[in-house]
Amino acid sequence: MISELPVAMITLVCLLTLGVGAYGLRLSRHTSDFYVAGRAVSPRRNASAISGEYLSAASFLGVAGLVYDKGLDMLWFPVGYTVGYVVLLVLVAAPLRRSGAYTLPDFAEARLESQLIRRLSSLLVVAIGWLYLLPQLQGAGLALQRVSGAPAWVGGLVVTVVVVVNVAAGGMRSITLVQAMQYWLKLTAISVPAFVLVAVWFHAGRPSPQPPNPTWAEPGGGFGASGHALYSTWSTLLALALGTMGLPHVLVRFYTNPDGRDARRTTVSVIALLGLFYVFTPLYAVLGRAFLPHLAPGDQPDTIVLNLPLAASPGTLGQVLAAVLAGGAFAAFLSTASGLVVSVAGVIDQDLLRRRLARVTGNDASSINGFRIATGLAVVVPYAASRLVEPLGIATTVGLAFAVAAATFAPLLVLGVWWRGLTTVGAAAGLVVGGVSATLAVGLTILAGPFDGWAGVLLAQPAAWCTPLAVAATVIVSLATPRHIPAGTVRTLIRLHTPESVLPS
């Protein structure tokens, strides 16, 4: 009985996404258009697009679910997602734009002049991208199942198909437009129902939230389940703050700024837009505690945003709100998945397929076809994984992707931008040490975890030890191999740090 309206809304969001994508397709002509929108995107639209792409299922459903389930401590997640952009702004925003590279592996290769580093980076982009796509697709399955009763595999498949059609057909130019629209769609979808629900709450005589345990509302209560609240808090914060700059889909979008100065200004707008969105998410958790203190058996906490409206106001109003939220959630799945797929597909195309296809044909048409094939690969693998792996919670899995990014790309980018002494061997050592330790910890947690005691905490929150380890490996090995400082280091650093007005490209 409740299924028609939300399903109609989800269909509408999917069609809208495809429609705007097709409109952008008319503008997309050359290979460079496909990747970075011909570099002609204004800061304001770019900021909306970055935020639209960044606010994933983890933000739309996951944060509220975590706070609902575990309490106050989980607010560190949205704080970390936002602070990540401050760190990105302060350390790498302008230099990355000035590097003039398309993708993360492009930057790594340009800075370190090494094919090995390029290949390692490509591998990590694919790994992080897939790890981040996994919870998006699981979330889509969960959401569609919740609102329509469809089997869990359907939601992920819908997202997969829409994203493949959109990305393969239009590439980045249309995606920029789609993403910018998605932000405002998501903000509306989270804020309007929030206002209505707060009004409903007042009307219902302000029922007080019922904490599931006495420490729910206390700092240290949520992470405290592991017995190591402070470590978990700090490690999560570090992973999110440093991981943001190492997310493949975030970086690609910085290359679409006209220059370094605009890259910084875009980032400031992003921080404003994210803050605006995250103010609303905890409301769902708190109101959820008031109206729906106990979930139906089998329901995951991640569904609280979708469950709340009908619990608060059974009837037409609740149904309409549930439909709006379901539409917003799908906007979140689609936008983040699109951005990730563009990045992962770009890397698969450039570093795996391009040469093989060029051997057959060797013209521009083939490189666009390669991108389309890569798009399929980029999303089918995580979809298969999402059907095989037991869900760990959307925001938790996303946190693991951040941790891998923090332990690998963050040291590479920061040291690459600020340290002349970085050598190819040192960078490779850092990527391997950070990549292997973080993916092992994350892999064990996803496949066999969660574990008890300190070992479990360290594996579930790897950033606080993997990142320093990677930095130490990079610095120590670099100091030991001074002969492997890339020949063009000074030239590259000049380009990264000099304003365009002084050094026209």
Add this chain to the structure above:
Amino acid sequence: MAERVRITSSRRGATRPTDRSLGHELREQTGLGDVYLRGLMSAQLRLSATVLAVGALLLVGLPLVFALVPATRDITLAGIPLPWLVLGVAVYPAALVTARFYVRASERIERELRDVSAQPDPPGAGGGGP
């Protein structure tokens, strides 16, 4: 081809140095360009490190204060406990103000570099002047 060589070498001294001279120094990686790069990078890095240190102190200190000073948990504003207000709302404007401050300061560093570069006799003897 011979003509092209003559233009680059002989006219440079004759024309007034434009604001591209610094760009030239940097591009050609002269000793002067290197001095500029070091100055620019250390000024920017100092700024970034300061912003990060203050931010990190606040964010690392916050859970510590909540953990060590239980009284902070019991403060309420309009019925909402302080930790919820800080983590749910106050963090975001603070992040925005920090970001704004950084962008202004960092653009000022770049502007100073450009101003120096626009002067007839680039750096050497203390540049700036009254």
